[in-house]
Amino acid sequence: GAGVSQSPSNKVTEKGKDVELRCDPISGHTALYWYRQSLGQGLEFLIYFQGNSAPDKSGLPSDRFSAERTGGSVSTLTIQRTQQEDSAVYLCASSVGQGGTEAFFGQGTRLTVV
Amino acid sequence: GENVEQHPSTLSVQEGDSAVIKCTYSDSASNYFPWYKQELGKRPQLIIDIRSNVGEKKDQRIAVTLNKTAKHFSLHITETQPEDSAVYFCAAWGSSASKIIFGSGTRLSIRP
Numbered sequence: 001g002a003g004v005s006q007s008p009s010n011k012v013t014e015k016g017k018d019v020e021l022r023c024d025p026i027s028g029h030t031a032l033y034w035y036r037q038s039l040g041q042g043l044e045f046l047i048y049f050q051g052n053s054a055p056d057k058s059g060l061p062s063d064r065f066s067a068e069r070t071g072g073s074v075s076t077l078t079i080q081r082t083q084q085e086d087s088a089v090y091l092c093a094s095s096v097g098q099g100g101t102e103a104f105f106g107q108g109t110r111l112t113v114v
Numbered sequence: 115g116e117n118v119e120q121h122p123s124t125l126s127v128q129e130g131d132s133a134v135i136k137c138t139y140s141d142s143a144s145n146y147f148p149w150y151k152q153e154l155g156k157r158p159q160l161i162i163d164i165r166s167n168v169g170e171k172k173d174q175r176i177a178v179t180l181n182k183t184a185k186h187f188s189l190h191i192t193e194t195q196p197e198d199s200a201v202y203f204c205a206a207w208g209s210s211a212s213k214i215i216f217g218s219g220t221r222l223s224i225r226p
Contacts, residue, residue, distance in 0.1 A: 033214060043158070043203060043216040056213050091157065093214075100146040100165070100207055103214055105157040 004106035006092050012112045013082055021077040021109045025094030032075050033093045033103060034067060043091065049075060082113045116141045118206050120217025128225050133194055135220045137204035138186040144208035147180060147187050150216075152201045161202075162189070191222075199224045 005024040013019050025032050034046040045059040049069045060066070064082075069075040079086055089110050093103040117140040127133045139147075148163035164171045164178045164187065171178050175194075180187040191198055204217040 035216075042218040045213060045215060048213040050212070102148065102160045102163065105159070107157050 004092055004094050004104050006090075006106035006109050008109060009107065010110045010112075012114060015084060015113055016081055018078065018080045019082055019111065021079075021090050021111070023075045023077070023092030023094075023106060025073065025075070025092070026104055027073075029094035029096055029104075030072065031095045031097060031103075032069060033095075034075070034077050035091045035093065036061075036088045037091055037108070038088045046077070046090075079111075082111075084113045087111055087113045116144075116206070116208070116213075116215050118204060118215050118217040120204050120220060122220060123218065124221045124223070126223045126225060127194055129194055129196065131194055133191045133198070133222055135189045135202055135204065135222075136186060137188070137206075137217050138184075139206040139215075140185070141206065141208045141215075142185065144185075144206040146207040147178070148205050148207075148214070149178060149189050150203045150205065152203065152219075154200075158203060194224050196224050196226065198222060 007022045030051055032049040035043040036046055037043055047067045048056045051072045052069050064080045067077045089108040091108045092106045095101045095103040120137045145166035149161050150158035151161045152158040162173050162176050162178050164180050175192045177190045201219045201221050203219050205214050207214045
């Protein structure tokens with residue numbers, strides 16, 4: 001595709017339910033990043049993929065959060081047993097190579113836990 | 115761990131004046147420093163970047179300077195215009211971290 005695509009754009013879920021957020025990076029981009037942005041706040045690093053492997057999972061807030069990437073392309077971020085504090089915009093970005101190049105962001109998924 | 119600090123958190127300048135945003139980084143191995151602009155409700159987009167082998171880079175009204183010794187870098191916007199109003203994020207990437215770490219952001223407002 002022309003850019004990084006995320007789905008869904010918006011997700012409202014009940015507390016305690018599991019959610020899956022999807023990121024489709026730019027074709028050929030080997031690096032993929034997930035960030036979380038709470039209302040009016042900065043970009044909190046969650047996890048980074050190089051190809052299918054995740055060398056750095058240090059930003060995942062708890063064991064309720066997990067992510068995978070298959071085929072070096074699409075990535076899914078899963079949040080189990082959602083809590084109200086998980087409400088935020090989840091942004092995905094991809095870049096060519098391991099780093100030191102422009103990261104292109106998707107439009108984000110706005111998650112609301114009620 | 116790796117950290118990027120950004121100041122100020124908010125900045126208001128008169129249209130036509132200059133704006134300066136400053137960042138410091140902790141990882142001495144960092145060698146790529148992008149700046150992103152995020153307009154309300156939109157995704158962050160790259161506006162300029164600089165690598166560690168360069169001290170300054172300019173693109174029209176925007177310039178970035180880098181001081182590797184002091185581990186700080188700055189964004190300069192001259193002749194500010196209403197469309198410059200947005201949140202600006204600095205970031206740093208280094209081979210030891212292999213991830214892009216962002217500053218906390220600066221909300222820039224341009225007064226007419």
